Amino acid sequence: MKSADLLTSAHTESIQAILDKVESSPLGLDESVAQARQKTFGPNQLPEAVSPSIVSIFIRQFKSPLIYVLLLAGVISLAIEAFSDAAFIFVVLLINAGIGLFQEYRAEQSAQALKSLAAGHALVLRGGEVFDVDARILVPGDIVLVESGAKVPADLRLIDSHDLSVDESVLTGESAVAHKDATLSLTAETPLADRDNMLFAGSLVNTGRGRGVVTATGLNTELGKIATSVLGRVATKAPLIVRMEKFTHRITIVTGLVCVLLVGISVTQGASLTSMLLLAVALAVSAIPEGLPVALTVALSVGMERMAKRGVIVRRLVAVEALGSCTYIASDKTGTLTVNQLTVRQIQFPEQDQWGVSGEGLEPEGEIRATTSLDQASADLLVSNLAQTMTLPNEAVLSQRDGQWEGHGDSVDLALLVFAHKAGVSPTQCLNKCPEFAMIPYESERQFAASLNLVDGQLKVFVKGSLERLLPMCNTMRCADGEKDIDPQTITQQAFNLAARGYRVLAAANGLLDIEVNANASHELTTEQLQGLCFVGLVAMSDPPRPEAAMAVANCRAAGITVAMVTGDHPQTALAIAREVGFADKPNEVVTGTQLQEAVSAGQDQFDVLCRGARVFARVEPQQKLQIVESLQRQGHFVAVTGDGANDAPALRAAQVGVAMGMRGTDVAKETSDIVITDDNFSSIVAGIEQGRLAYANVRKVIFLLISTGAAEVILFALALMAGLPLPLLAVQLLWLNLVTNGIQDIALAFEPTEGNELRQPPRPPNQGVFDKVMLQRMLLSAIAMGTVAFGTYYWLLKAGWSVEGARNLVLLLMVMFENLHAFNSRSETQSVFTMNPLKNKLLLFSVIAAQLLHVGAIYTPGLNEVLGLQAINWQEWAAMLVIALSLVLVNEAYKVWRVSRTQSLP
Known part of the structure; x- marks a missing residue:
C-alpha cells in the first residue's frame, strides 16, 4: 500500500474501498501495525524552513544603512592613508558583527525551542480505543476524530460527518466555508475545492463533528504539495523593531546631512580635505x-x-510589548478562573428537593442520595432516565485503562459520564442498547446537544443543554408519578437556586419523534423537530475557583487592569464565582446575552454604556463576545481576551492580545491567538502581563x-x-x-x-510612544x-x-x-x-x-x-x-x- 496512490482517487472511492486499500477498519489500526507503518511512511509533518546558518546570520549583520556608513568611514580612512584607523574600524565592525551573530543565533535557537511547546495533537482510534496523540505519529489507515475548532492533521476520507463545515482557505484561497458530507460520491475530475467527502491537512473545522480514515500524511498530503511555497516565509517583525529601524535610518540620514553641513562650513574656513x-x-x-x-x-x-517559563507561549513578538499596555482582561470562566474539574454535585427533578451526589473527579466512585421518601423503584427510574438523557447526546469518552480512569473530551460531558456510572448506567451499554441514528453536536451558539436513538423500536430524541434553550422545547415534565404539564416558573426557580450557589446547571429533556424507522436510510435531526418534549431534570456541577485566582485578580486591580468574566453560564453561577474571586459583587454588575441583544437594537451608545459597568457577561453567544471586545476598544481600553473555541476566533483576532488556552483550546483558537497559556490558568495571564x-x-x-x-x-x-x-x-x-x-x-x-513594582503601576497608555516625556x-x-x-x-x-x-x-x-x-x-x-x-x-x-x-x-x-x-x-x-x-x-x-x-x- 502506498499513500501517494490514494491522493488523486480517495474522493472517488467508497468508504469500504478506501478502508480496504489502507488495510484498516472503522475501529482503527492496532498499535503494532501503526508503529510498523510509522517506519515506512515517516513522521506526519512537513519539512520546516531551514533555520538560517551561522554564515548567513553573520553576513546579515552588515546589511544595514548604519553599517554602510561605518564601512564608508573605513574606506575614507584608507583613502587618506590612515591605514591603522581603517584597520581598526574594520576590526570593530567584525567584533560588532560577532556580537550580533551570537545574540541573533541564540534568539533563533530560543524561538525554535518554543515551537516544540505547541506541537499539534489528534484524536485517533486504535484498536477501538480513543487516544490523544502527537499528530506527527499518524499513519495512513488511522481513524481520526475531528470536531469544531480542530485543525485537520492529515488528509482524510470521511467515514461519517455531522453538520461538518471546514475552512480550507489555506489550500483553496476561498474564504467561504466548505460543507462536508461523508456520503457523497464524486468523480475523478472533481476539483480540490469541491471534494466535500474529504478533509485536508491544515484546514480548520468550523462546526460539527467527523470521523475519517487517513489517506495521506506529510509531504503526500495536498498541503505537502505546496509545502515549498509556505516554507521560508520571513517572520513578521515586531512593530517596535520596525519603528526603531526606521528611527535609526532617520539618524543615518540626519547624520549624513549634518556631516555635509559641517564639512561645508569647514571648507569656507579653509580646512584641509583630511581634517x-x-x-x-x-x-x-x-x-x-x-x-x-x-x-x-x-x-x-x-x-x-x-x-x-511562566506558562505563556508567545506566538508573535508583538504580544510582548502589547501586554505592557493591557488595561482590560475579558476572561472566560471554566478552566481559567476555575480548576476545570467539573463534578456533578446535585440533581433535581420536578416536584422534588435537591439530591446530593458524592465523589470526586473522573473516578466513578460515589452515591446519589435522595432527600425524599420515594420508593427505591421510583427513585431509580428518575435517576436512570436522567443519566440516559445526559449520556446519549454526549461526545466524551471515559474508559478504564490499567486500573486508571481516563477521559477524552469536554469537561462537562466527562462529568456527566461519571455521573451516569454512579447512577448505574453504563454509557457503552446504553449506546449499544439505543443505537444512534442522528445527532446535533454541541456548539456554543446552540447551547444544547441532541441525539436521535432507537429505543424499543421507536425513534426517541435526547437533549441536554441550558435551561433557557430546553424549556421552550418541552410541554410536559417527568415526575415521580408520571408525566404532567410543565411548570416553567417552578423549574426556573429551581435552576436559579442552584446557580446562586455557584453551580453550573444543565437541563435534560427527551421525547418520542413521529418518524418512521428505516434502518437502511439516513435520518436527519433538526432543531425544528425538538418540540413537545418531556422535561427530565436538572444537573448541577461544581467547578471551584482556582486558589490563586483571587490573588491574581487583586494583582490586576493593583496594576490598574479591569477584569471581567465572559461566559455562557447562568448569570447566578457566574456571579457566585465572580464574588469568590473578587472582581464583582452586585447583581447590577451582571449583563446577560439577552440584555446585550436588546442594547444592540437601541444603538451603539447604549451598548457601550451597558458594557462599561459590567464585570460579568453571562449567557453570552460568541458573536456577542466580539461585540463586547469592540465596545471596550471604543471606550479606549487595550483588551486582552481569552478563548478556547473555534467561535472565539473573531474576538481573539479583534482583541489587541488574543489569549488561547493550551490545554482545552481548539486549534482554531490557538492559530488565531497571539499567546497561548499552557495551563489555562488566569494567574498565568497575569504573570504574562508582568x-x-x-x-x-x-x-x-x-x-x-x-x-x-x-x-x-x-x-x-x-x-x-x-x-x-x-x-x-x-x-x-x-x-x-x-x-x-x-x-x-x-x-x-x-x-x-523585575524591579518588583511592575504590577503596582498603571498600564502604559496604548497610544504612548517609546519616546515619551520621561x-x-x-x-x-x-x-x-x-x-x-x-x-x-x-x-x-x-x-x-x-x-x-x-x-x-x-x-x-x-x-x-x-x-x-x-x-x-x-x-x-x-x-x-x-x-x-x-x-x-x-x-x-x-x-x-x-x-x-x-x-x-x-x-x-x-x-x-x-x-x-x-x-x-x-x-x-x-x-x-x-x-x-x-x-x-x-x-x-x-x-x-x-x-x-x-x-x-x-x-
Whole structure:
C-alpha cells in the first residue's frame, strides 16, 4: 500500500474501498501495525524552513544603512592613508558583527525551542480505543476524530460527518466555508475545492463533528504539495523593531546631512580635505547606534523566554510589548478562573428537593442520595432516565485503562459520564442498547446537544443543554408519578437556586419523534423537530475557583487592569464565582446575552454604556463576545481576551492580545491567538502581563542607554567645533568607546530582572510612544551632562597646557567611565542606583568590569595603544576622571528624586 496512490482517487472511492486499500477498519489500526507503518511512511509533518546558518546570520549583520556608513568611514580612512584607523574600524565592525551573530543565533535557537511547546495533537482510534496523540505519529489507515475548532492533521476520507463545515482557505484561497458530507460520491475530475467527502491537512473545522480514515500524511498530503511555497516565509517583525529601524535610518540620514553641513562650513574656513574627512568619520561613528536593532530583538526574545517559563507561549513578538499596555482582561470562566474539574454535585427533578451526589473527579466512585421518601423503584427510574438523557447526546469518552480512569473530551460531558456510572448506567451499554441514528453536536451558539436513538423500536430524541434553550422545547415534565404539564416558573426557580450557589446547571429533556424507522436510510435531526418534549431534570456541577485566582485578580486591580468574566453560564453561577474571586459583587454588575441583544437594537451608545459597568457577561453567544471586545476598544481600553473555541476566533483576532488556552483550546483558537497559556490558568495571564511590562521596560532601558550616550558624543563634538578646538576624539577612539561601553552592556540590560513594582503601576497608555516625556527628559539631561562635562574637561586640559593627544587620552577615559556608569543609571527610571543590588544582573556588572579592564589593557598593549592614541595614566588622573564621571550618577539621582516628588504632589 502506498499513500501517494490514494491522493488523486480517495474522493472517488467508497468508504469500504478506501478502508480496504489502507488495510484498516472503522475501529482503527492496532498499535503494532501503526508503529510498523510509522517506519515506512515517516513522521506526519512537513519539512520546516531551514533555520538560517551561522554564515548567513553573520553576513546579515552588515546589511544595514548604519553599517554602510561605518564601512564608508573605513574606506575614507584608507583613502587618506590612515591605514591603522581603517584597520581598526574594520576590526570593530567584525567584533560588532560577532556580537550580533551570537545574540541573533541564540534568539533563533530560543524561538525554535518554543515551537516544540505547541506541537499539534489528534484524536485517533486504535484498536477501538480513543487516544490523544502527537499528530506527527499518524499513519495512513488511522481513524481520526475531528470536531469544531480542530485543525485537520492529515488528509482524510470521511467515514461519517455531522453538520461538518471546514475552512480550507489555506489550500483553496476561498474564504467561504466548505460543507462536508461523508456520503457523497464524486468523480475523478472533481476539483480540490469541491471534494466535500474529504478533509485536508491544515484546514480548520468550523462546526460539527467527523470521523475519517487517513489517506495521506506529510509531504503526500495536498498541503505537502505546496509545502515549498509556505516554507521560508520571513517572520513578521515586531512593530517596535520596525519603528526603531526606521528611527535609526532617520539618524543615518540626519547624520549624513549634518556631516555635509559641517564639512561645508569647514571648507569656507579653509580646512584641509583630511581634517574634513576625519570630522565626517568621527561624527558618523558618534551618532549611529548600530547595535540598537539587535539589542531590541534580544530584549523581546528574552521576554518571550521568561514568559514561556511562566506558562505563556508567545506566538508573535508583538504580544510582548502589547501586554505592557493591557488595561482590560475579558476572561472566560471554566478552566481559567476555575480548576476545570467539573463534578456533578446535585440533581433535581420536578416536584422534588435537591439530591446530593458524592465523589470526586473522573473516578466513578460515589452515591446519589435522595432527600425524599420515594420508593427505591421510583427513585431509580428518575435517576436512570436522567443519566440516559445526559449520556446519549454526549461526545466524551471515559474508559478504564490499567486500573486508571481516563477521559477524552469536554469537561462537562466527562462529568456527566461519571455521573451516569454512579447512577448505574453504563454509557457503552446504553449506546449499544439505543443505537444512534442522528445527532446535533454541541456548539456554543446552540447551547444544547441532541441525539436521535432507537429505543424499543421507536425513534426517541435526547437533549441536554441550558435551561433557557430546553424549556421552550418541552410541554410536559417527568415526575415521580408520571408525566404532567410543565411548570416553567417552578423549574426556573429551581435552576436559579442552584446557580446562586455557584453551580453550573444543565437541563435534560427527551421525547418520542413521529418518524418512521428505516434502518437502511439516513435520518436527519433538526432543531425544528425538538418540540413537545418531556422535561427530565436538572444537573448541577461544581467547578471551584482556582486558589490563586483571587490573588491574581487583586494583582490586576493593583496594576490598574479591569477584569471581567465572559461566559455562557447562568448569570447566578457566574456571579457566585465572580464574588469568590473578587472582581464583582452586585447583581447590577451582571449583563446577560439577552440584555446585550436588546442594547444592540437601541444603538451603539447604549451598548457601550451597558458594557462599561459590567464585570460579568453571562449567557453570552460568541458573536456577542466580539461585540463586547469592540465596545471596550471604543471606550479606549487595550483588551486582552481569552478563548478556547473555534467561535472565539473573531474576538481573539479583534482583541489587541488574543489569549488561547493550551490545554482545552481548539486549534482554531490557538492559530488565531497571539499567546497561548499552557495551563489555562488566569494567574498565568497575569504573570504574562508582568513579564510583558518588564520586557517593554527593558526595551526602554536599552534605547535610553544607546541614544543618550550617542547624543552625548555628538554634543561633545559640536561644542568643540563651535569653540574652534581640535576634534576631542579620533574616529578610532570613538569606535573603541562604543565597543567597550555598548558592546555587551546594552544586551545585558535586556536581562534586567523585575524591579518588583511592575504590577503596582498603571498600564502604559496604548497610544504612548517609546519616546515619551520621561524618556526624552532623561535622555536630554544625561546627554547634556556627559557632553558638556566632557567638553569642559577637554577645554580645561588644553588651557592647562596639555597636548591634544594627552587631553584626548583623558577625555576618552572619562567617556568610558561615563558610559559604563550610565549603564547602571539605565536600570530603572524611578529607583535609586544605590538601592538596586548589582548582583541581580550579573551580566551587566561583569560587562562593565570587563569593559574597564579592557580599556586598561589597551593602554598597556603595544601596537593597540598606538592605533588608539592611548597613553599611560597615573592614579591621580584616574581618580580625577572617576570623580568627574560620578557627577553623571548624581545628576540622574537628582532627576529621579525630583520626578518622584513631583508625581506624589500631583492630585
